Amino acid sequence: MRDIAIFLIAFLLLAFESPLLHEAHLAAYAPDMALLVVLYVGLSSRFERGLFLALGLGLLKDGFVMASPVGLYMVIMVIAFMVTYRLSQRLALRSILGVMLLAVVASFGASLLELFLSLVFDRHFGDSSRGPSLVFGAMLPEALVTAPFAPAVFWALDRLDGFLARKSDSVFH
Amino acid sequence: MREFLKRHRVAISSFLALVVPLFLLYVHGRSPRKTTIVEVALLRLTAPVEAAAADAMAGVKSVWSRYVALVDLAEENARLAKDVEILTAEALAAKELRHENARLRDLLQFKRERQDLETIAAHIIGQDVSPFARVVRVSIDAGSSDGVEEGMPVVSAQGLVGRIKVVSGRYAEVMLAVDARSSINVRVAGKGVSGNLEGTGANDEYSARLLYLQKAEPLVVGDTVVTSGHDKVFPPGLEVGYIRSLEERQRGVYYELQVAPAVNFSILEEVAIVIGHSDADEAEAPAPGKGGER
Secondary structure (H helix, E strand, O other): OHHHHHHHHHHHHHHHHHHHHHHOOOOOOOOOHHHHHHHHHHHHOOHHHHHHHHHHHHHHHHHHOOOOOOOHHHHHHHHHHHHHHHHHOOOOOOOHHHHHHHHHHHHHHHHHHHHHHHHHHOOOOOOOOHHHHHHHHHHHHHHHHHHHHHHHHHHHHHHHHHHHOOOOOOOOO | OHHHHHHOHHHHHHHHHHHHHHHHHHHHHOOOOOOOHHHHHHHHHHHHHHHHHHHHHHHHHHHHHHHHHHHHHHHHHHHHHHHHHHHHHHHHHHHHHHHHHHHHHHHHHHHHHOOOEEEEEEEEEEEEEOOOOOEEEEEEOOOHHHOOOOOOEEEOOOOEEEEEEEEOOOOEEEEEOOOOOOEEEEEEOOOOEEEEEEEOOOOOOOOEEEEEOOOOOOOOOOOEEEEOOOOOOOOOOOEEEEEOOOOOEEEOOEEEEEEEEOOOHHHOOEEEEEEEEOOOOHHHOOOOOOOOOO
């Protein structure tokens, strides 16, 4: 139930993200909502269920980002989940600033991973310098745009967890 | 086997979670290639939702833009209303200037026709009005400092207005020709009839009466009454009024006829004060521009 609800929330976030940013003329600086959801899942879920959810969210993002080959964001989300899951055993997020910092680092990592995977698997990506330079150019703005959304997404999902009364292990300890 | 899977489930699931997407990435990263079933499925899943989201956003945007448009419309309306106010005021001012220009042209024409008269111009600055909205007395912006003296005739382009009653430094009051205290020596132009024109002082109409002893020839309605100049106050030939009715009344030895004034005192704006005139042809001076007939 919780996983389906999180998946639907991510679905809606991704669906509204594109037209909303387009209307606001901010399409070039899209926050990575799916990544934020995966970070929350990594910090709050059991491994197998979280991994499955990260796969689904990655696939969902692959569906919305038509320009990239299917599987790219699945890999990125799975790795992001694994890293966050490992961190969750040692990391205690006590503040909004901590959540934002995590989002910035994760966004940077995801961008680097995207660059690496695209160079390896996407035949067209390396044909010109536009692909790599675009990813490089968008790295910092995307991280900075994503970070402010992190506390809101974490808070909303935390409320959802509270509503579903699944557990009391809030991300915000 | 089951024990093995259970013991290594984290490693196995991690392995699969990485291999499956990497395989998909490998397949979809190739070029050239055909569209895969995964891409079609994803498109079918995401496209309707994306379209619905875009529609919802368009709806929100539409409502928002309409609201903003309404705000703009209100501002534009206020601006246009202000513009209309300004333009209306300008149009009224222009109309007023046109009328003033016409009146001053008439006055100038009068001065050209009566070059024997030495006049100064003045504006009407105040009017006493009767309960029936008739002007009974006017004030002008010329006084003793301008050479104006008590008793001086006041004229307009239409004819005689009255005479100066009270003078102060820069202002004067005019007693109208229709005032009950007013008496002017007149003649009926071209008819050889002389007499006195006295104001009736009626509150509800501008009227005067012509008192005369006898008439040399019959009068008709509309005959022009002009100043005779015999009283040495008013220069001769100033149009005073017109015979309104031929119903004679006898007052002692005099006959009385109703006269309508030549001047419409209600719309009077500018006047000329006659401060001097040459006496050379005063007795024969014609009524201005009309040849003595209306």
